[in-house]
Amino acid sequence: MELLKQQVTQTVKDAIKGDTASFEQLVQIHQNRVYSLSLRLTGTAHDAEDLAQEVFVKAYRFISSFRADADFGTWLHRIAINTWLNRKRKMTPVAAFSLDEPIGMDEAEVKREVADFSADPEKVYFDNQMSERLQRAVESLPKEQKAIILLREVEDYSYEEIAQIMDCSVGTVRSRLSRARDALRKCYNGLTEI
Amino acid sequence: MDCKKAKQYMSDYKDFRLPKRAAIRLDAHICGCSRCTHEMDILNQTSLHLKVAYPEITAPIGFSSRVMSEISRSSRRPAPMVVPFKLKRLLMPVAVMAASAILIIGLYYEGAFMTVSPAIEEQPQALIEEVPYQNGNVIDAHNVAEDNETAMLPPLVLPEEPADSELTVEAPHKSVDVEDNVAVVENTPVTIDIPAFREKPVDHSLETVSHIQGTNGYTAITDSSFVDIIPLDERIETNKADLTEIPDFSIFMPRDRIINSISVNVFVGRIDEALEHIERIELLYGIVPDMTETNLLGDGTIAMSRSYTIPSKFVNSIVVGMSSIGAASEVKRSSIDITADYKEMIDAHIKLIRELSATGEGVSELKDLISQMMRLDNMARHEVSNIILTIEDKIDF
Numbered sequence: 001m002e003l004l005k006q007q008v009t010q011t012v013k014d015a016i017k018g019d020t021a022s023f024e025q026l027v028q029i030h031q032n033r034v035y036s037l038s039l040r041l042t043g044t045a046h047d048a049e050d051l052a053q054e055v056f057v058k059a060y061r062f063i064s065s066f067r068a069d070a071d072f073g074t075w076l077h078r079i080a081i082n083t084w085l086n087r088k089r090k091m092t093p094v095a096a097f098s099l100d101e102p103i104g105m106d107e108a109e110v111k112r113e114v115a116d117f118s119a120d121p122e123k124v125y126f127d128n129q130m131s132e133r134l135q136r137a138v139e140s141l142p143k144e145q146k147a148i149i150l151l152r153e154v155e156d157y158s159y160e161e162i163a164q165i166m167d168c169s170v171g172t173v174r175s176r177l178s179r180a181r182d183a184l185r186k187c188y189n190g191l192t193e194i
Numbered sequence: 195m196d197c198k199k200a201k202q203y204m205s206d207y208k209d210f211r212l213p214k215r216a217a218i219r220l221d222a223h224i225c226g227c228s229r230c231t232h233e234m235d236i237l238n239q240t241s242l243h244l245k246v247a248y249p250e251i252t253a254p255i256g257f258s259s260r261v262m263s264e265i266s267r268s269s270r271r272p273a274p275m276v277v278p279f280k281l282k283r284l285l286m287p288v289a290v291m292a293a294s295a296i297l298i299i300g301l302y303y304e305g306a307f308m309t310v311s312p313a314i315e316e317q318p319q320a321l322i323e324e325v326p327y328q329n330g331n332v333i334d335a336h337n338v339a340e341d342n343e344t345a346m347l348p349p350l351v352l353p354e355e356p357a358d359s360e361l362t363v364e365a366p367h368k369s370v371d372v373e374d375n376v377a378v379v380e381n382t383p384v385t386i387d388i389p390a391f392r393e394k395p396v397d398h399s400l401e402t403v404s405h406i407q408g409t410n411g412y413t414a415i416t417d418s419s420f421v422d423i424i425p426l427d428e429r430i431e432t433n434k435a436d437l438t439e440i441p442d443f444s445i446f447m448p449r450d451r452i453i454n455s456i457s458v459n460v461f462v463g464r465i466d467e468a469l470e471h472i473e474r475i476e477l478l479y480g481i482v483p484d485m486t487e488t489n490l491l492g493d494g495t496i497a498m499s500r501s502y503t504i505p506s507k508f509v510n511s512i513v514v515g516m517s518s519i520g521a522a523s524e525v526k527r528s529s530i531d532i533t534a535d536y537k538e539m540i541d542a543h544i545k546l547i548r549e550l551s552a553t554g555e556g557v558s559e560l561k562d563l564i565s566q567m568m569r570l571d572n573m574a575r576h577e578v579s580n581i582i583l584t585i586e587d588k589i590d591f
Contacts, residue, residue, distance in 0.1 A: 020262070020265070020266075023262075023265075024258060024262050027258040027261050027262065028258050031253040031257050031258055031261075032250065032251065032252050032253050034253075035251060035252070035253035035254070035257065036248075036250055036251040039251055040248050045254070049253075049254060049257065049260075052253065052257070052261075053257075053260065053261050053264055056261045056265070057261065057264055057265055060265050128513075130243045130246075130247070131243065131246055131247035132247075134240070134243055134244055134247045135247050135248075138244075138247075149244070150248070152209075153241050153244040153245065154244055154245060154248045159209070159211065174205070174206060174211065177205055177209075178202065178204075178205035178206070181204075181205045181208075181237060181240065182201070182205075184240045184244075185233065185236050185237055185240055187240075188236050188239060188240045188243070189236055
C-alpha cells in the first residue's frame, strides 16, 4: 500500500515536470472518482463527462501550482466543485421542472424517472422510490449545500477536507451540512409517512 | 434540552462533531424522546440511502483517451511535452482491457460514441466499438477483472525498438468470422504499422468478442482486443445522433429527453435457463429487446445480455421481474439522456402519423412511417400501437 502511494506520488511529481504519460496515468487512476462526482453534481452523463474532462484539462494546465505532497484526488475534486459552482453561477436562472411533473404526451403522461441501482427484488420498489426521492431532494438543495452533502455523505470527506475543497470555514461546512440534512430528513419522513 | 435544540445538534452529533458535554445532553434527550429518537434514526437512514442512491460509477470507456486528446489539442501546455516511446501505449490498453473486461456486458448499446461498420456482412472483420454514454448503473468490474488479468491476457512481448516501420506481433487478439451467426475466433498474428499506430489515440478496449443483434435484424461482431490496432480508416467514427443517418443501423433509440433503459445480464453458462424466463417477461409486458449481445470473453466463456427501453409505467415491474430470474447476474436500470435532434425527429414522425391517421390520406406513407417507428424502440412501439388501435378499423394493417 505504502509502495503504491509512493508510486502515485512519484507519478504526480513526474506529471508536474511535464511528463504527459504520467499525467495520463493520473487521469486513469482518478477518472472514476472525478466522473462519479461530476455525474452526481450535474445529473446527466453528457454534462458529467464534459465537467470531468474540463477538470482534467484544468488540472493539466495548472499542475505546476499543485504541491506534490498534497492529495491529488482532493485537488481534482476541488477543481470539479469550483468548476461546477462557477458554471451554475454563470447560468441564467431558468424555471426548474419538478421530477414529479410528468413528461407531456398527447395520449398519456409518463412520469420522469431518475436512475436507480437496486438489484434486490424484495427491496427494489422501496429503494427505487427512496433513491429517486432523495436524488430529487438533493437536486433541490442550494448548490453549495448540494456539493457539501455529496462530499460528506457520498464521498466520505471529513469536514476539514470539505472546507479545503469548498474554500470555506469548517463552521460553514457544519451549518450548511446541518441545513442540507434537515431538508433531506424531511424528504425521507415524507416518503415513509406515505 | 428541547426538541428544537436537539434537532439542531443532530448533524454534528452524527459526525462526532458535537462537544462532549452537549453530546451527553443530547443523548439524554434522545433517550427520553421518541420523536427525536425517530428523527435521529431518519438522519442515519438518509445517510445510508444516499450511498445507495449515488453508487460509485465508472468513467465511460475511452474517457481518459478523450481527455488526453483534448489536452493535446489545447494550445496552453504547461511545459514541453516529453513523448515517450509510443509502443508503451500498446501495452497500456491491453492491460486496461482486462481491467474492464466484465464491464462490457450490457454496456455496448448505451454508447454515445461508436465505431460502426454498417456493411458488416461484406466485411466480416469490421468492428463495432461502443463506449457507454450514460452509465449511471455501471458495474464496478475492476476488482473482478484485475483478478483475471493474468489468465485472460497472455503477455505481449515486444522488442524495445522496432527496426522497421512495420512490426509483426504475436498479440493476444482475435480474428473474427461469422458462420451461421456464430463468431469464429482465431488467434492470428497482426502486422502493426508503427507510424500509423503512433498517431492513433489510445483506446482502452476490452478483451472480448461480441455478437450483437439489433432490433431490425442487423448483426455486428466486435472484437475489442483487436480494435486498438486496426487502421482508423476501417472504422467510421460516429455518435448516437448520427446513427439515424446510417442505413440498416436501427438501434435502440430513446424517444424523450430522459428514457428508461433496462439491461439484464445473465450468469455465464446459464443462458438457456435465463432466456426461458426472460422471454416470458417480454411476452407479459409486450417488450422486445433493443439489442441482444452474446459475448465471447477472453477466457472462452460465453455471456449474454439483453437491453430494452421501457415505458415508464412498467419499469419497476420489469426490474422486479428480471431481478427474480435466478440466472440473471445483474439487472440494471438507467436513465439515458438523449439528443434533442432525435427527439425532434421522433416527435415529427408521431405528429405526421397522427395527421395522416386523422385525414385518412396517404395510407402508404402512413404504413411506411409506422413500420419505421415500430423498428425504433419500445417507447415508440407503444405509442404507435396506441395510434394503430384508434385507426385499425379504418385502415387495414
